Amino acid sequence: MNFLLNVILFLLKSVPKFSFASFPTANYFIVILSAIKTMSLRTIFSKKIDNPEGFKNQLLHWSQQFAEVVFLDSNNYHQKQSSFDCVLAVDAFTSIKTDYHNCFEDLKQYQQQTKDWLFGYLSYDVKNDVEELHSNNFDGLHFPDLFFFQPKKLFLLKGNQLEVQYLRLCDDEIESDFDEINQCSVFNVEHSEIDIKQRISKDEYFSKVNKMLEHIHRGDIYEANFCMEFYAENATLEPVEIYQKLNAISKPPFAIFFKNNQQYLLCASPERYLRKEANKIISQPIKGTAKRFSDETLDNNSKSALEQNPKERSENIMIVDLVRNDLSHTAIKGTVAVEELCGIYTFEQVHQMISTVVSNVENTTSPVEILKTTFPMGSMTGAPKISAMKIIEELEESKRGLYSGAVGYFTPHNDFDFNVVIRSILYNAAANYVSFSVGSAITSQSNPEQEYEECLLKAKAMFEVLS
Numbered sequence: 001m002n003f004l005l006n007v008i009l010f011l012l013k014s015v016p017k018f019s020f021a022s023f024p025t026a027n028y029f030i031v032i033l034s035a036i037k038t039m040s041l042r043t044i045f046s047k048k049i050d051n052p053e054g055f056k057n058q059l060l061h062w063s064q065q066f067a068e069v070v071f072l073d074s075n076n077y078h079q080k081q082s083s084f085d086c087v088l089a090v091d092a093f094t095s096i097k098t099d100y101h102n103c104f105e106d107l108k109q110y111q112q113q114t115k116d117w118l119f120g121y122l123s124y125d126v127k128n129d130v131e132e133l134h135s136n137n138f139d140g141l142h143f144p145d146l147f148f149f150q151p152k153k154l155f156l157l158k159g160n161q162l163e164v165q166y167l168r169l170c171d172d173e174i175e176s177d178f179d180e181i182n183q184c185s186v187f188n189v190e191h192s193e194i195d196i197k198q199r200i201s202k203d204e205y206f207s208k209v210n211k212m213l214e215h216i217h218r219g220d221i222y223e224a225n226f227c228m229e230f231y232a233e234n235a236t237l238e239p240v241e242i243y244q245k246l247n248a249i250s251k252p253p254f255a256i257f258f259k260n261n262q263q264y265l266l267c268a269s270p271e272r273y274l275r276k277e278a279n280k281i282i283s284q285p286i287k288g289t290a291k292r293f294s295d296e297t298l299d300n301n302s303k304s305a306l307e308q309n310p311k312e313r314s315e316n317i318m319i320v321d322l323v324r325n326d327l328s329h330t331a332i333k334g335t336v337a338v339e340e341l342c343g344i345y346t347f348e349q350v351h352q353m354i355s356t357v358v359s360n361v362e363n364t365t366s367p368v369e370i371l372k373t374t375f376p377m378g379s380m381t382g383a384p385k386i387s388a389m390k391i392i393e394e395l396e397e398s399k400r401g402l403y404s405g406a407v408g409y410f411t412p413h414n415d416f417d418f419n420v421v422i423r424s425i426l427y428n429a430a431a432n433y434v435s436f437s438v439g440s441a442i443t444s445q446s447n448p449e450q451e452y453e454e455c456l457l458k459a460k461a462m463f464e465v466l467s
């Protein structure tokens with residue numbers, strides 16, 4: 001039945017004369033068929049958008065009237081594993097907000113019972129639900145450890161094609177919302193200057209990295225991601241404005257504007273944590289970072305130096321091994337594979353080394369179980385994972401919270417896609433607290449001075465938009 005509906009829907013959508021504007025009857029059919037398809041939970045319709053970039057901008061500004069907002073933008077970055085160019089989910093119908101205690105089980109139940117689109121995040125600290133770990137470091141942000149919501153209103157954009165999915169309880173608002181979005185004026189507001197402080201001094205950074213190196217030389221761990229926080233108190237900023245500036249200079253494939261009441265994430269991440277597409281699981285850890293140059297020759301040299309650098313390659317390969325192990329917990333035997341090892345990808349701010357590790361799972365495997373057995377992502381912890389997380393907690397000064405967590409969504413068909421929260425600004429408007437953290441992988445070959453420089457390179461875009 002569902003297959004037949006999908007075929008009819010596909011045929012209707014693919015005949016050009018049946019576009020929304022020129023053939024309302026066909027569109028009417030699409031709405032009806034789609035509604036039956038989703039068991040009447042959501043009303044769906046498609047619309048052709050003439051200017052997707054302009055529309056995205058209006059959509060983001062329009063979304064600000066809601067308490068819960070997730071805006072995902074791939075910035076048209078060419079990638080195989082992508083379903084949409086841009087997604088907006090707003091206005092919670094139901095939600096789950098919790099600390100780490102039993103959070104994976106609670107999320108599993110919520111996801112299974114809702115059987116709908118869910119958007120939200122897992123903070124780094126939900127690790128404490130899975131292992132005997134703690135998060136006692138300083139927290140100026142006070143975000144919940146885990147938050148997901150079922151949006152009343154959902155917009156999915158791919159190329160010129162927009163699909164709108166509204167819960168039936170509010171589907172009478174589709175037309176008036178569209179008028180509002182089209183009329184939404186895009187304004188630019190300047191923010192006041194923000195005084196950014198560093199949580200640990202350069203000397204403290206060196207001493208902590210040296211302690212981490214002692215752990216490595218003793219054989220406690222062989223790699224760990226050491227991070228440090230930059231922050232501002234008594235700060236006020238204009239979240240949309242700052243997000244758009246950060247996105248404009250970074251254009252990463254996993255950009256996210258997230259809002260939960262007074263809590264904001266302005267994220268310019270280049271990294272995917274985990275995606276599930278039917279039975280296939282895809283993880284794309286990043287390890288290895290190199291500077292961009294405006295001069296083409298210097299830029300190419302930096303790229304090839306990264307590609308050949310033995311330290312960066314070994315960092316990446318260690319994490320690939322860890323991810324293979326993580327995926328094996330839920331994989332069908334013999335299906336874990338490395339699709340790409342140490343590929344070099346260029347972004348606006350940096351060159352990155354990215355590997356792609358995949359596996360297949362059974363239809364019956366719970367999506368939340370796949371997250372639980374792989375979280376937190378190896379690229380932000382180190383190896384062996386549990387020992388690395390213990391040492392990270394001991395040496396870092398700030399609670400990681402949503403930094404180094406993951407934001408993304410579940411579909412009604414048990415698929416999901418989550419990014420890694422890095423290269424991001426976090427803001428609690430109620431506490432007037434702004435924070436961003438950066439880190440790098442420490443291995444036996446690390447030179448503290450170079451690691452410090454790498455952190456500053458990763459922080460450059462955030463400094464630029466906040467100053």
Ligand SMILES: C=C(O[C@H]1C=CC=C(C(=O)O)[C@@H]1O)C(=O)O
Nearest residue numbers: 286287288289422438439440441
């Ligand atoms: C910890 C960060 O980056 C991680 C992710 C990608 C590449 C990394 C690296 O090259 O070491 C880091 O492990 C950060 O950006 O704050």
